[in-house]
Amino acid sequence: MAQELKSINLVAPAFKGVNTEDSPLAQDPSFAEIADNAVIDKRGRIAARKGHTVVTTNKTVLGTDSLRAIKEFKDNAGNTKIFSVGNNKIISGTTTLVDETPGSYTITADNWKLVTFNDKIYFFQRGYQPLVYDNAGGSVITLSSVSGAAGVTSAMYGNEVLAAYGRLWTADFSSNKSTIYWSDLLIGHDWSGGTSGSIDISKVWPDGYDEIVALAAHNGLLIIFGKHSIVAYQGAEAPATMTLSDTVSGVGCVDRDTVQYTGTDVLFLSHTGLKSFGRTIQEKSMPISSLSGNITKDIIAALQNETQFFRSVYSPEEGFYLLTFTGQDVTYCFDVRGTLENGSYRVTRWPSTKFTSYTRLEDGTLHVGTINGISTYTGYSDNGSGYRFKYYSPSLTFGDSARIKILKKLKPTLVGANNSVVFMKWAYDFDTTYATTEFTVGTQITGFYGESEYTTVEFTGGQLTNQRSLNTTGYGTSVQVGLESEIDGSPLSLQEINVMALIGKLL
């Protein structure tokens, strides 16, 4: 007598993103073992990320280097200008990159941080005299050459700079890792007069010693990130009288460029993963939630292997926080729209994007820096080239890990994926050799009345949903299901996968 097929419906698979921390057998099917070049779309489905479109047409000044930082400058008069750094140059423009490096100013590193403050944009990098640009001057100049500049000495050539509370703050110097300097009020080039000053927090570190990595301003606090601890000061509007508000030991920040503001929180990468400050005004303590709890080991491994820069960006429009390890060319995409039960963000991974810098413009446009110059995060191809979307489920036991499962059918439901070739994969018992079957999604372009009607396109009323039923082979106690597709121009979302299996005998 034929046995009844048992159906496991993976609704919105990978809805919870990647989870490499929990045992695959015990995992919720909503997690994914692999979710590459994927995001969680607006409907909570795993979907292919957007690609990027290169804006730059002339990148001569960049040469073969990549853009290491991008920043939009905008002053009160409405003047805007895009600045970027790369190839040991200060660069402006988007379509044609223009070298803005001051004459007789030699740059040998591109680890700049750019901040806008009081109608000026400032460039800070450890060991380099800060640079400044404003629309009136029209060119990038050294900070000391600004009229009225004071106190611009090598002691304040910091790697970190923060524009907050009406001042510039800088820290992380070549030989001083515990001092923060702040400028005079609203005067970013006066570092020795007015109400400028400094604070040495070497006696404040909760663990006795630490080094300042990054600064942040949030909720009236000046947050000082060390490598292994965090110190928060309140009353930073008057730095001379600001007082210690809270300290956190054991958690620090890996790199200044991992700090991003989400409006209600501050995200940063620590040695144990992505962290955030909870907004706890009424609480005395400052709890820190782990946002990368599902990929902690992966993050730590990436941290340990990174040899270049960390880059990050927060995009409220896309609802994600991107964290890129440029040396390993891998980006983690954290969906910031909500957290899971364990307080983690849903995370996906973007490998081999070649993204080396980001900035979000005031209009919400996300600019991406690559070897090709400045790109816009849009479309579904990487400047005309496709990229592989991957989804792999955790190992599924169908509720009984002791019995053999004989996979019969896979019924994926896809949204979009116009003319894409989709590869469905499965494997048993943690085998990394997957059986594959493929199918091509038909034309999914929406037809409109009077335009390609009834001719080359199917008559559709919106984005198309494609559901297939694919036969499968083999058996095992656990089954892992995957889906891959080359994204090259069209979006793809995975609505669900219905796995039909026959439950066999006990082993």
Next chain:
Amino acid sequence: MNEDLDIGLPPEMMGILSAGIGGSNPIMAATNALNTGGGFFSDIFGSLGDIASAVSPAIPAIAGSLLTSEAYDRLSDIGEQSILGTTVGGVRVPGAMEIAERGQAESQFRPFTVTTGTGGQFGTRVTPTGEIATTMMTSPQEQALQQQLFGGAGQFFGQAQAPTTTREQQIFERMRAAQRPEEERQRLALEERLAAQGRLGTSSAAYGGATPEQLAMATAQEEARTRSMLGAMQQAQAEQAQQAALGQQLLGASYLPQAQLLAATQPAQRMAELQQQAQLFGTGLFGETAMSGLESRMLLEQARANLLGGIGSNILAGMFTPQVTQSGTVLDPGGFGNIGEIIEGVGSGLGGLFGSIFGDD
């Protein structure tokens, strides 16, 4: 001697005067007596007789002249005696000089010595140059005390004259030493407070490279330092004034034994003044008395000289008055008569006199 003519002349003068007046000529008598002796003396007296014979008509004139001369001499003697003094009746009558010298001697300052009950002595003496010198000597105890007080005064004056900077620094250091513990406590408290607030390393240009609290504390401490400095200056100056006052007091006290000695001499000095006054009064009385007697004698002697001079004048006046009878016969024309005969007789007499003396006989 004719008592009526006793006007104090010597007897020989009175003889000449009597011969002239009474017609008896002692010169002539003497000449005659000599002439009677013969020989050398008879020659001499013969010659003198010739001279006397020749000048006998001039005897009244001579007598008058002598009297006048005597009166003149007496007036001169009286003047001299008034200066030098004389002896009257065996009693020495001092002259004006002698009286003055005696008065000066009698009015000389007489040194005296005062000895106080504490052993101090005040003495006076007249130096060989006539100056009055005083000597004061306090007792050994007083001298010791005086030396002690002098030393103290010198010490205080020395301190008062010394620059106050060193003393100011000493006072300032003592004041600061009193302030430092509290300042240190405040500093530590602030340090702890700043450390608790995580602001120990805060440096603000607006607050002199520190926190407002540190600046406030530094300002307060600096103000305290300034006040201490000013206080130290004032204290040093007050001490300087005090030392000067103490020096003044000790100096004044050091002269107290001397002042007391001088005060003790006041009654003695009064007594000396009284003695001096009495001495001066007696001297003045003596001088006045002596001078009044001397003046009386001078007046009397002057009257006697005037009388004698008047007599001489009268004799001379009588000699030159012609004697005329009632009938108008001139018995004597007055004057010296034949001057040629007188000169001849005198010349003859002098010739015989010198011939007798110096002749070959």
